[in-house]
Amino acid sequence: MNIFKRLYNWILHWADTRWGVPALFCLAFAESSFFPIPPDVLLIALCLGLVSKSFRYATVCTVGSVTGALCGYALGYFLWQTPSGEFTSIANFFFDTIPGFTVEQFDYIRSLYEQYDFWIIFTAGFTPIPYKLFTITSGVFDIDLIMFTIASIISRGLRFFLIGWLIWKFGAPIKSFIDKYFNLLAIAFTVLLIGGFLLIKYIL
DSSP: OOOHHHHHHHHHHHGGGHHHHHHHHHHHHHHTTOOOTTTTHHHHHHHHHHHGHHHHHHHHHHHHHHHHHHHHHHOOOOOOOBBTTTHHHHHHHHHHSSTTTHHHHHHHHHHHHHHHHHHHHHHHHSSSSOHHHHHHHHHTTTTTHHHHHHHHHHHHHHHHHHHHHHHHOOOTTTHHHHHHHHHHHHHHHHHHHHHHHHHHHHOO
């Protein structure tokens, strides 16, 4: 936990430097494929530092995250398994070192893709579910790339622009609210959205 706390503080310090925006892009890119800490922490710090540029920061964060998602997809597609179906050394490294990466999780996610495709990617992109787990598995399971990209743009864009809008609208007082409740609200919103579409499907 001390390692993650130091890493968290190291990320936040970029908000006080001239490299804040490039750092935000790099963090969003890395989080979509391998990095454990989400870019929201730096996005919030930058938006609070200059509220008028909140939507610009949200755009940078979205572009970085979607680009990283495509990188994660490529990693899964090209480097995750051998032609015979065995995991490569890269895959085993991820399984051994990154929280949330397990063989059992991969098998479970395969079944989710078969049922929900677009919605499972959207849910991973918008909620606190580890997004990187789904970007890589999308490549491993050869999920339709266009659908994957669209789902990533929508989900990541909604998440980061919602944060940017909240800070632009309410300023510093909203920070504690985002810290405490944003992830819960994101989950609730996703459940309601998917539930609404499922309800329409069964009614019609």
